[in-house]
Amino acid sequence: MSYEGEVVVITGGASGFGLGLADECAQRGMRVVVLDRDGARAEREAGALGAAHGIATFSMAVDVAVDDQVRQAAQEVAERFERVDVLVSNVGVQLFGEVERFTDAEWQWMLDVNVVGAARTVRAFLPYLRRADRPRLAFTTSSSVLSPASRLGAYQATKFAVWGLAETLRLELAGEVAVSVIFPSGMTSRHLESSTEAQPEHVRRVIGQPEDFEQMMASNPDMTTALLTPEEAAQRAVEAILAGEPYVVTHGDLVGAVSTRADALRRAAEAARTG
Ligand SMILES: NC(=O)c1ccc[n+]([C@@H]2O[C@H](COP(=O)([O-])OP(=O)(O)OC[C@H]3O[C@@H](n4cnc5c(N)ncnc54)[C@H](O)[C@@H]3O)[C@@H](O)[C@H]2O)c1
Structure with a gap:
């Protein structure tokens, strides 16, 4: 299938998995929009993709926690490219810790960026997605919602919420927009560094202590130790996203x-059926 000329918008696209997806899309002749709170990195990476693949690109400094910036980005993308074929809501910040120690301010930051940020992005871009012949919407969640670990309580709660948001949108947009949920596992990205950079002053603290990482690994013996590069993970995900597969x-x-x-859920449902 050819995707040449299609427009893809990726939030958090200046680094890691988002940038890997941007590169995969650029290789397929798509026009690429990189939105990221790190505007300088977004501009540099979008420019490099344009030069390497001979495609039109656009970048903008956008914090998904700021509604005006997200709406402004959607308008500017529409003025430039008229429509959006693929939107990847990819931003996610991380903060480790025991659930009983998270403060309200920390919860509010994580929820505002990871969950409301995704909903804001969809709300702003949906009118332009609807102009495309075959619109697709994808959300980056995490393998940790399928295989959870301790010390990731706030992060996992936000990623479950994003999954729930995606499942609801799949119903509300049925027949209109294909909705994918992406579940990456461990990647060698800048995730901890970029989460630190993104922390507002009032919640600033070390993202994770060595003990958090030890407890996380100890709590889930199945957790992968075979990390992929973000580029490898993006390469594995891109065709399913572009095909609008429900799960990636x-x-x-x-x-x-x-x-x-x-199996456990089926047993519980069957037990309820049989009384
Ligand atoms: N790295 C992993 O092991 C891993 C595993 C599972 C899921 N994920 C998820 O993958 C996604 C991408 O993360 P990554 O690992 O590629 O990290 P990354 O740090 O390489 O990329 C994340 C990008 O998001 C940007 N960003 C952060 N806060 C933002 C905000 N408020 N508004 C706009 N941009 C913002 C950062 O500047 C950065 O460029 C995230 O949703 C993350 O939760 C990562």
């Missing part, structure tokens, strides 16, 4: 966790 898994380590949960 990047790493091969989740079959056991998915099956165990599905």
Whole structure:
């Protein structure tokens, strides 16, 4: 299938998995829009993609926590390209810790960026997605919602919420926009660094202590130790996203966790049926 000339918009597209997806789309002749709170990095990376692949690109400094910036970006993209074929809501920030120690301000930051940020992005771009012949909308969640670990409580709660948002949109936009949920596992990205950079002053603290990482790994023996580069993960995900597949898994380590949960849920549902 040819995607040449289609317009893809990626939030958090200046680094890691988002940038890997941007590159995969550029290789397919798509026009690429990189939105990121790090505007200088977004401009540099979008320019490099344009030069390497001979495609039109656009970048903008956008914090998905700021509604005006998201709406402004949607308008500017529409003025430039008229429509959006693929929107990837990819931003996610991380903060480790025991659930009982998270403050309200930390919860509010994580929820505002990861969950409301995704909803804001969809709200702003949906009118332009609807102009495309075959619109697709994708959300980056995390393998940790399929195979959770301790010390990731706030992050996992936000990623479950994004999954719920995506499932609802799939129903509300049925027949109009294809909706994908992406579940990446561990990647060698700048995630901890960029989450630190994104922290507002009032919630500033170390993103994770060594003990958090130890507890996280110890709590989930199935957690992957075979990290992929973000480029490898993007390469594995891109065709399923462009095809509008409902679920996109990047790493091969989740079959056991998915099956165990599905079996347990089936047993619970059957127990309710049989009384
Ligand atoms: N790295 C992993 O192991 C891993 C695993 C599973 C899921 N994920 C998810 O993948 C997605 C991409 O993360 P990554 O690992 O590529 O990290 P990354 O740090 O390489 O890229 C994230 C980008 O998002 C940008 N960003 C952060 N806050 C923003 C905001 N408020 N508004 C706009 N842009 C913002 C950052 O500047 C950065 O460029 C995230 O949703 C993350 O939760 C990552």
